[in-house]
Amino acid sequence: MTTPPTARSTPIRVVLVDDHRMFRTGVRAELTEAMAAGGPVCEFVGEAPDVDTAVSVIRTETPDVVLLDVHLPGGSGNGGGDVIRGCAGVETADGTPVRFLALSVSDAAEDVIATIRAGARGYVTKTITARDLVTAIQRVAxxxxxxxxxxxxxxxxxxxxxxxxxAEVDEELDRLSAREREVMRLIARGYQYKEVAKELFISVKTVETHVSSVLRKLQLSSRHELTAWAMGRRLV
Amino acid sequence: MPTPYQPAATRLGPEAVPEPAPVSARPPLVRSRAGWTPGVCAAIARHLGVSVTAVRLAVVVLAFSGGAGIAAYGFLWALTPLEDVAPEGEPSALWSDRRRSVLVIVGGVVLVVVGLALSVPGVGVTVRSSVLVPAFVIGVGAVVAWSNLDEAQRGRWLAGGRGGVGWVRVALGTALALVGILVLVTRGNSVSEVWDALLSAVAVLLGTLFLVAPWAVQLWGDLRREQVAAARATERADIAAHLHDSVLQTLALIQRQSGDPASVTRLARAQERELRSWLYDGPQGSQESLAAAVTEVAHEVEDLHGVPVDLVVTGDRPFEQHGSALSRAMREALLNAVRHAAPPITAYVEIGPSGVEAFVRDRGEGFDLDAVPEDRLGVRQSVLGRMERHGGAARVRRREDGTEVELRLPPLEGDPS
Structure with a gap:
């Protein structure tokens, strides 16, 4: 994920939601440092430590991307999911919906699945490198x-x-198509989108289409494994 | 590093090492689980170190001196705890057979003596049948009801114990005892005379119930609340103990070694992993699965070299020799990656019905297998050769940025899926 997916004229407006001040400061510093070389790709327009502040900040600032922690105080107890639901329908100045990228230390299945099903466009863990995080923000934007x-x-x-x-047909929600499975397998092996494209002799755009289609299935499918994870979210 | 689900004693700090239990002169007074009888006599015999027969004889003799033996037996039955588990190697089947015959003999003797007492007045204690029969009925009822309680281990009462059968037994026993009490009370008198007394007794009972009910309900609620609070406190203490042993110790170590970034990274990573598995994985079942084995391998490599390995595993299967070969080959591949290549190192293991595929990917310079001297055994023997010996295959791919080692195993033989 070294090359930006598309060149942008204006920086991506980002809001950072996390209940640890130390982490927020860390992410800002790291991203600023990472962007120093490649020009200002992102711009931090706000941050919030809990669900209610986050919803009001996002509604005022209408950022392009929200970096969202999964476990947050406030709201109805579902952390990041509450923020996403509280900001349903909020659009940026140029009419695209506000997009969420979940960023968390937790890699428990139920957290991942619950946040994605609430509407996040992706999920990365906090151990991600700053450079990869910038790329991820661009992709989500x-x-x-x-x-x-x-x-x-x-x-x-x-x-x-x-x-x-x-899946027999690509549209089937409860199973992956053969191609989607191939793409997922390569991503699980640590391949970047560019490498996946090269490996499968397809374009990066096609890889992105497959991944987006998997995300859609992940959000809409009623497969038992997914609903069970989303429902059975434990509070730790 | 301790796992969170070890028994509390082994998890406490060194200051709390349990002292060796004092060697007790006598075995504890507990009843055996095996057998038909409650095991009171056997328990006393074991505790006092005398023969079981002597104890039984004493109880029978005492039973005829004004019923002291029966009272003592009932008392001991109610208050002697059951042993935790049947001790290893106890011939419980044989034991229980012997007990059963003893029970039959004792029962027979008791019946014969009771019969004698009834037919020949003036033998032993004088008893009238009008007292004895109801008393006997009450006794049988109580034994039936209580024996069920005994099996339910008293603490759990009947909640979910053995379901319907348990309740039937309790109901039957209680009914028998009630009939006995009624007969005892009405002895000699006609039912109509007792009727008034019964009615007033019921009225008093109902009145008491009304008065006591709110208080009892409140008491019950308090008890529940207390139990919940106690459970919460225990959980908190558990968590505190775990954090103390793991996170706090690691933080202390990190502070001490703050000059050495490599070991700080290693410590932080190991602690993160441990905490993660504690929070999200729950009690670890058997480690005898391939997924557990490869995870273990990745963690070991991480700990050895302090280089993070991103491992993703899907599916699982039992751990056998081929899987063991795969995990060892994977270990070698990971070691090569952390030694010679650059991070991030990613590993993906897919265990499915069509076999096992494992990939180890790094971002190093890459190497040409043909350029590796013949006498270097690492890759050729430990990875390629090992996989081939186990019916699998291995391939080393050189990519633009880095190397990918690919390991394959066929599905398990006899695997239905």
Missing amino acids: DGDAVFSPRLAGFVLDAFGAAAGEI
């Missing part, structure tokens, strides 16, 4: 999905794709 190797692994497991279940 462009409306694409961001899948980490771990999320891809969850998807393969949850859709039974690892066990060989393959």
